[in-house]
Amino acid sequence: MVLNWKDVRVLYLREIRSALRDRTIVTNSVLLPIFLYPVLIWLAYTGVTFISGQNEELKSRIMLKDLPAAHAPLRKQFETDKSVVLNTSPNPAEDIHTGTLDAFVEFLPPASASGVADNFAVRVTFDESRDQSDRAKTRIDQIISKYRDDFLQQRAVSLGISREQYQNFKVDDKNLSSNRQVSAFMIILPIFFIVMLAVGAMHPAIDSTAGERENSTWETMMAAATSRTSILVAKYFYVATMSFIAAFLNLFAMMASMGTVLAPMFQSGRGTSSLRIPIESAPVILAGAALLALFVSAGMMIFASFARNYKEGQSMVGPFYIALIMPIMFFQTPGLAFTTRMALVPVANVMMMIREAMQGIYHWPLIGLTLAVEFGCVIIALRIAILIIQHEDFVMGSYNGSFGKFAKERLLGK
Amino acid sequence: MSAPVVVSNLAKTFYDEGRGRIKAVDSISFECHEGQIFGLLGANGAGKTTTLRMLSTILTPTAGTASIMGHDVVKDPEGVRKNLGFYSATTALYPRLTTRETIEFFARINQYPSERVPERVEYLIHRFGLQKYANARIEKLSSGMKQKVSIARTVAHDPAILIFDEPTVGLDVLNALDVQETISELRSEGKTIIFSTHIMSEAERLCDRIAIIHGGRILASNTLAGLRESTGQHYLEDIFVLYVKAGLETV
Numbered sequence: 001m002v003l004n005w006k007d008v009r010v011l012y013l014r015e016i017r018s019a020l021r022d023r024t025i026v027t028n029s030v031l032l033p034i035f036l037y038p039v040l041i042w043l044a045y046t047g048v049t050f051i052s053g054q055n056e057e058l059k060s061r062i063m064l065k066d067l068p069a070a071h072a073p074l075r076k077q078f079e080t081d082k083s084v085v086l087n088t089s090p091n092p093a094e095d096i097h098t099g100t101l102d103a104f105v106e107f108l109p110p111a112s113a114s115g116v117a118d119n120f121a122v123r124v125t126f127d128e129s130r131d132q133s134d135r136a137k138t139r140i141d142q143i144i145s146k147y148r149d150d151f152l153q154q155r156a157v158s159l160g161i162s163r164e165q166y167q168n169f170k171v172d173d174k175n176l177s178s179n180r181q182v183s184a185f186m187i188i189l190p191i192f193f194i195v196m197l198a199v200g201a202m203h204p205a206i207d208s209t210a211g212e213r214e215n216s217t218w219e220t221m222m223a224a225a226t227s228r229t230s231i232l233v234a235k236y237f238y239v240a241t242m243s244f245i246a247a248f249l250n251l252f253a254m255m256a257s258m259g260t261v262l263a264p265m266f267q268s269g270r271g272t273s274s275l276r277i278p279i280e281s282a283p284v285i286l287a288g289a290a291l292l293a294l295f296v297s298a299g300m301m302i303f304a305s306f307a308r309n310y311k312e313g314q315s316m317v318g319p320f321y322i323a324l325i326m327p328i329m330f331f332q333t334p335g336l337a338f339t340t341r342m343a344l345v346p347v348a349n350v351m352m353m354i355r356e357a358m359q360g361i362y363h364w365p366l367i368g369l370t371l372a373v374e375f376g377c378v379i380i381a382l383r384i385a386i387l388i389i390q391h392e393d394f395v396m397g398s399y400n401g402s403f404g405k406f407a408k409e410r411l412l413g414k
Numbered sequence: 415m416s417a418p419v420v421v422s423n424l425a426k427t428f429y430d431e432g433r434g435r436i437k438a439v440d441s442i443s444f445e446c447h448e449g450q451i452f453g454l455l456g457a458n459g460a461g462k463t464t465t466l467r468m469l470s471t472i473l474t475p476t477a478g479t480a481s482i483m484g485h486d487v488v489k490d491p492e493g494v495r496k497n498l499g500f501y502s503a504t505t506a507l508y509p510r511l512t513t514r515e516t517i518e519f520f521a522r523i524n525q526y527p528s529e530r531v532p533e534r535v536e537y538l539i540h541r542f543g544l545q546k547y548a549n550a551r552i553e554k555l556s557s558g559m560k561q562k563v564s565i566a567r568t569v570a571h572d573p574a575i576l577i578f579d580e581p582t583v584g585l586d587v588l589n590a591l592d593v594q595e596t597i598s599e600l601r602s603e604g605k606t607i608i609f610s611t612h613i614m615s616e617a618e619r620l621c622d623r624i625a626i627i628h629g630g631r632i633l634a635s636n637t638l639a640g641l642r643e644s645t646g647q648h649y650l651e652d653i654f655v656l657y658v659k660a661g662l663e664t665v
Contacts, residue, residue: 010519014511014515014519018508018510021551215506215507215509217507219506220500220502220506222470223470223472223495224520225523225525392473393429396472
């Protein structure tokens, strides 16, 4: 069987042309990878904003007790805060428990003699298990903190010194790392990327194998004046192309939507600097995607080719898809380091490599090892495919069984 | 000079889990001569499709030999396929390609000279009256039109040998007659045609020679006149029944 590249080109273009006219393939391999992030993120953001907006509108019902007369302005601040309403209750603890009061603020004498006139301690009673009560506690903290800052400022001015001199030191924070939300998102991105790559391959793999059988075009192709090797190579390249296109579009959509759609999700810009995939990471990500696309395509085509129709093809490819996704689910722990051992685990290694590359981290020896392992997987998958297509009943679709049965009977000889 | 199609002791055995070894085709031999229609007449499961699949190199014979235009089906399958147009019982077209794209694709993949493909495509579109549907997708065409496109794609690379495997199955009378007429025209253009059917009237009307096949074996092979003479029966149906019942072998 001689491989004829001219024939491969004709067959490949025929496959691509047909695919781009198929709604299922276009939806799963082109549209979904592009719109998944912007739409999903927008929906999540809108949902979160809506829910938090609903909660923000609720006023906190707070009761103040024994506020020192010298600190009357503090009461004024509570009264003027639009998110707070002051209540009274004979049994505040019970009311907090039943939900008719959110928090109870008691002004107590200071725990130790501070020497500061009119000093006080504050005890806030609230119910952490209730969001509304917890929010009331936060609002109380904010109002009292602001009052304390203003109070200290005035004291400093009356002593003729600056606030910093009076306060001796001031703690300010600068967060160099990404915040928790950003970190979590950067872990999810490579998983989505690989899922999209697999989804991108799935329908073309079924279409080019089981779909051909269902249409009876398989027999027509077997009688065409070209080698079967050329036919299979063209089909393989077609499936791998669709898978890679899905991955590429996915990466593009990620990069485009990161700053515009995602950044507003993370308030005050904390960690937004890490909400960007460095452009220089693209070659590493795409190299990993290309090899993974070749492996996934070979695997899916092997499984799908045991089916006699499209529906059967979907159920045959299902287990392979799950087997593909399972490893990456296990490796999504935030603190997990990319080690040599991990670089030996197919699929998960690509996910780790992509995760690091997205954060601008490049461990070149591990990247090399990952690509070599994936290349090895591609070779093994193709070797299995070659062994399978040597069986005539399989090629003609008269073999009655799954890949598992075939492997047991014909490949392992049991 | 040998015949364009020579089949000698061709056999095919399948293995089925439930039924064990099945002899689908059992040592058959025949020859087809240039510009003739050779008919394989048999009931369902007689071995017609298996025979045609071996001739078109889709299946590999278990024993025996066959050659198409001098190319051996086992040793030179691509040479065979280059000289062969295979038309199966189903339409077997890509639904998302247009008529024009379909004919062009099959012309190219069957090694018709690249520079002459556009001209050939236009010729076939006119030849089969497909002008109105040239840019319509196959999935939008009627069964009759699909049948025409299917024949056009079979002859796209202008092969010397054509195999028609039960081409009128599932067609209404008018479309079936249309197909028969097309096959007849192809013969008059000098094509050598192997035609399988289980419809007696089709075989009577079209075939220059008829082989009666049953249980994987050819029971008789002759012209219609020859078959009539050797059996003393006039109607092909009677001749067929006589051979099948008696299990006579006259080849």
